[in-house]
Amino acid sequence: MLATIVLGAAQSPWGVASVAIAGHLVATSPAILGGAFLANYISEKLVGYLGGVLFLVFDVATLFGVF
Template sequence: MEAAHEEINKANEDDVEKGVVNSTPPIRRRIWLLRLLPAVVLQAFTLTFLAEWGDRSQFATIILAAREDPYGVTIGGTIGHALCTALAVIGGQLIAQKISVKNVTLLGGLVFLLFSFTALLHSPDSE
C-alpha cells in the first residue's frame, strides 16, 4: 500500500513539474477518515453496535431512561459498557496468550452447539 501511495504522489509531483494541473487530491487526503480511524476501530464499532442493537440490556436502558434522568443513564450506560468491553478485551488477550485462537474458537463453537442441543431437549414451558 505504501508503494502505491508513493507512486501516486510521484505521479502528482511529475504532473506539477510538467505544468499539468490535477484537480484530484492526492490519495492521502481522500482517505483521511481511514487514516484517522484504523480499520480495527471501525470493525469494533460495527460489531458492538450490531451486537447491542435490540438486546435486553438496551431495552432495560430505554426503560430506565424513561423513568430517570436520560443524561445520567447515557453517561452510566456508556461507562458501564466501556468497562465491560475493556474487561472482555483484556481477558481475551490474556486467554490468547495461554491458548491458541483456534482452540478458543473450537471451544466456543462446542459451547454454542451444547446450548443449541439443550434448547432442543428442553421446552421453554418446562422447569
C-alpha cells in the same frame, strides 16, 4: 436497552448516556482484559473450535429441554 431509552426520556439524556457508557465499560473491561491475556496461551483456531463445540452442546441441551 429498553430501560436506557425510558430513563433517557424521563431523565437527563446526557446523564443517562454517560452512565450507560460507563456501565458498559465496567461490564466489558474484564472480558477484554481476559481475552487479551488468554490470547497469549490459546490460539484463535482453538477458540473457534471450543466455541463451536459449546454452541452444539447448548443447542442439544436446549433441544432436550435441559434449559
